[in-house]
Amino acid sequence: MHRSADDRLFRMTTGIFAALVLLLVVGIGFELWRQSLLSIEKFGFKFWTGRVWDPVSGEFGALPFIWGTLYSSLLALLLSTPIALGIAIYISELSPRMLRQPLSYMTELLAAIPSIVYGLWGVFILTPIVRKLELLTPAALRKFPLFSGPPLGVGMGTAAIILSIMVVPFTSSVAREILKNVPIAQREAAYALGATRWEAIKVAMGYGKTGIIGAVMLGLGRALGETIAVTMVIGNNPQISLSLFAPQYTMAAVIANEFTEAADELYLHALIEIGLLLFIITIIVNALSRLFIWSTKRRLVNIISIPPVVEEEKAA
Amino acid sequence: MRRFVSVVALVALAACTKTEAPPAGTNTAGGTPGARIMVNGAGATFPNPIYSKWFSDYNKLRPDVRINYQSIGSGGGIKQLTSQTVFFGATDGPMTDEQLKSAPAPILHFPTVLGGVVPAYNLPNVSAELKFPGPLLAQMYLGNIKKWNDAAIAKANPGVALPNLDVTIIHRSDGSGTSYIWCDYLSKVSPEFKQRVGVATSVSWPTGVGAKGNEGVSGMVRQIPGSIGYVELIYALQNDITFGSVQNAAGEYVRASLDSVTSAAASAAANMPADFRVSITNAQGKGAYPISSFTWILLYQNPTDKVRGKIMADFMKWALSDGQKAAAPLGYAPLPKQVIDLELQALQKIQL
Numbered sequence: 001m002h003r004s005a006d007d008r009l010f011r012m013t014t015g016i017f018a019a020l021v022l023l024l025v026v027g028i029g030f031e032l033w034r035q036s037l038l039s040i041e042k043f044g045f046k047f048w049t050g051r052v053w054d055p056v057s058g059e060f061g062a063l064p065f066i067w068g069t070l071y072s073s074l075l076a077l078l079l080s081t082p083i084a085l086g087i088a089i090y091i092s093e094l095s096p097r098m099l100r101q102p103l104s105y106m107t108e109l110l111a112a113i114p115s116i117v118y119g120l121w122g123v124f125i126l127t128p129i130v131r132k133l134e135l136l137t138p139a140a141l142r143k144f145p146l147f148s149g150p151p152l153g154v155g156m157g158t159a160a161i162i163l164s165i166m167v168v169p170f171t172s173s174v175a176r177e178i179l180k181n182v183p184i185a186q187r188e189a190a191y192a193l194g195a196t197r198w199e200a201i202k203v204a205m206g207y208g209k210t211g212i213i214g215a216v217m218l219g220l221g222r223a224l225g226e227t228i229a230v231t232m233v234i235g236n237n238p239q240i241s242l243s244l245f246a247p248q249y250t251m252a253a254v255i256a257n258e259f260t261e262a263a264d265e266l267y268l269h270a271l272i273e274i275g276l277l278l279f280i281i282t283i284i285v286n287a288l289s290r291l292f293i294w295s296t297k298r299r300l301v302n303i304i305s306i307p308p309v310v311e312e313e314k315a316a
Numbered sequence: 317m318r319r320f321v322s323v324v325a326l327v328a329l330a331a332c333t334k335t336e337a338p339p340a341g342t343n344t345a346g347g348t349p350g351a352r353i354m355v356n357g358a359g360a361t362f363p364n365p366i367y368s369k370w371f372s373d374y375n376k377l378r379p380d381v382r383i384n385y386q387s388i389g390s391g392g393g394i395k396q397l398t399s400q401t402v403f404f405g406a407t408d409g410p411m412t413d414e415q416l417k418s419a420p421a422p423i424l425h426f427p428t429v430l431g432g433v434v435p436a437y438n439l440p441n442v443s444a445e446l447k448f449p450g451p452l453l454a455q456m457y458l459g460n461i462k463k464w465n466d467a468a469i470a471k472a473n474p475g476v477a478l479p480n481l482d483v484t485i486i487h488r489s490d491g492s493g494t495s496y497i498w499c500d501y502l503s504k505v506s507p508e509f510k511q512r513v514g515v516a517t518s519v520s521w522p523t524g525v526g527a528k529g530n531e532g533v534s535g536m537v538r539q540i541p542g543s544i545g546y547v548e549l550i551y552a553l554q555n556d557i558t559f560g561s562v563q564n565a566a567g568e569y570v571r572a573s574l575d576s577v578t579s580a581a582a583s584a585a586a587n588m589p590a591d592f593r594v595s596i597t598n599a600q601g602k603g604a605y606p607i608s609s610f611t612w613i614l615l616y617q618n619p620t621d622k623v624r625g626k627i628m629a630d631f632m633k634w635a636l637s638d639g640q641k642a643a644a645p646l647g648y649a650p651l652p653k654q655v656i657d658l659e660l661q662a663l664q665k666i667q668l
Contacts, residue, residue: 054520123536131539154525154527232527235525236525237523237525237526253489257518260388261390261391261491263391263517
């Protein structure tokens with residue numbers, strides 16, 4: 001009797017904590033909506049598709065910022081995923097035992113560096129290097145939209161590089177743990193069938209696929225919301241361009257830049273609506289990744305009929 | 317398993333440390349034990365160094381008074397003043413008629429010191445100091461002048477070997493009083509700029525790269541050959557940044573200095589409106605630097621708290637007399653005598 005009362009109390013307390021999370025998410029969403037009502041009523045859906053952001057005339061459209069956020073995050077993922085997975089595979093499968101701990105520690109240390117430090121490094125070290133590379137780009141390549149525009153050093157390309165460095169530790173830490181949790185029997189079975197080391201790693205990767213996708217998505221979530229480091233190197237010009245050389249803008253950056261001086265009500269509401277859009281886009285991206293993981297997991301289960309690994313879900 | 321959990325926790329922890337700290341909230345804390353009276357204010361970042369010095373010096377004179385100032389930006393200062401969460405505000409751009417109308421009670425403006433904004437540029441192998449007529453700067457910031465050896469730049473700078481370099485425009489990305497002053501000047505000298513861009517702390521720039529803060533703009537200018545940006549005079553002086561002189565309304569090319577900024581205010585004193593809400597960019601008069609501006613402290617005309625109202629009025633009198641001596645060493649241009657006299661009269665308007 002006594003025990004069950006304790007249990008019930010414990011269950012209730014933790015339940016309340018869990019409910020708090022839900023309340024917070026709903027509360028943030030509601031508050032963002034309430035504080036951006038002026039802008040929502042004035043611009044409606046045009047806010048999503050408008051290309052003009054003019055505080056003087058009070059005309060606000062968020063498309064360049066949405067584009068900048070998605071494009072920079074996508075580029076960052078393209079750069080960071082192979083590197084992060086490479087690190088994870090090396091640490092968990094190939095490295096000498098004595099290197100394992102220091103290497104994992106170092107990658108995790110990368111995640112602990114404040115983003116303003118990344119930003120400063122980006123401005124003073126990375127930007128000049130990127131500028132030199134841009135100057136070296138042959139004229140034939142410069143004709144492609146990806147490399148058009150004057151070589152400034154700041155712009156989409158630099159932002160994507162900074163972001164990818166910031167994302168790597170997140171993706172690689174989780175991917176490494178997932179590889180470590182693949183049952184040894186998987187690899188032994190592969191070796192027993194005459195697989196090479198590379199093939200055995202491939203089997204392990206296949207087994208942990210859902211978790212690895214989750215690790216990449218964790219990185220994406222990080223990239224979408226990154227603010228200061230990106231603001232410092234992206235050039236802050238709201239334009240929609242494929243070019244890696246072009247200065248562009250992200251949603252988080254415009255909020256950080258303009259919030260302090262936005263005294264006008266409509267302007268403030270428009271900035272908060274950008275926050276709302278970022279919130280919605282993050283939810284959509286997360287939902288899509290869940291869906292993706294869920295569908296691949298089912299397929300995997302059907303093919304190799306192995307019970308799904310619980311840990312991997314948590315990482316996602 | 318435990319290690320796995322700890323890693324996830326670590327990752328989550330790292331994610332937490334990355335979130336930017338929320339802007340510091342303000343509270344209107346009353347007197348602390350020991351009968352000390354606190355007065356809270358918030359606003360512009362530009363005068364923050366001198367305000368900090370003033371408030372700490374004033375605390376030495378009047379140990380019973382503590383004035384707290386949070387430099388959260390002009391817009392934030394106006395917002396907090398009108399919502400009455402702070403006792404006084406501070407701004408780099410005067411409040412608009414609309415903002416004054418939406419305030420719960422009449423608000424007075426008091427200029428405290430002056431600042432200037434200068435065009436900083438990076439042209440390798442050009443040692444001569446460049447001269448910029450106002451309309452030329454406007455055309456450059458509109459994106460209409462693409463090369464440094466453009467005829468319009470050459471005409472203003474005879475004898476200077478200008479390189480065939482692309483012009484890269486650098487502007488502030490964060491909302492800022494500096495942008496306000498810069499745009500205010502360019503709008504006065506160029507109708508096209510006024511119509512296409514306008515005046516505000518953040519505007520829609522037709523071209524260029526945005527950088528955060530004076531340090532961001534000057535850092536970008538230093539890195540990109542052929543770039544031009546605008547920074548506060550104080551910042552340019554303290555950091556030895558190359559900047560050009562600008563043509564004033566009298567037709568002279570004036571290099572920004574504390575003196576030339578003060579003379580801009582002196583020449584504007586003759587036509588000073590009673591509420592001090594005046595732009596002194598493109599000021600008439602010899603030796604006046606055209607991109608100059610006041611920065612203001614904002615006070616309610618009829619403060620509900622008479623004790624704090626009296627403290628601020630006393631403080632303003634001190635700041636306009638002894639306080640002005642602290643301006644120049646910190647790089648601010650002191651107010652001219654004519655303006656100080658007008659302000660001392662205006663301080664009587666506060667109902668105590």
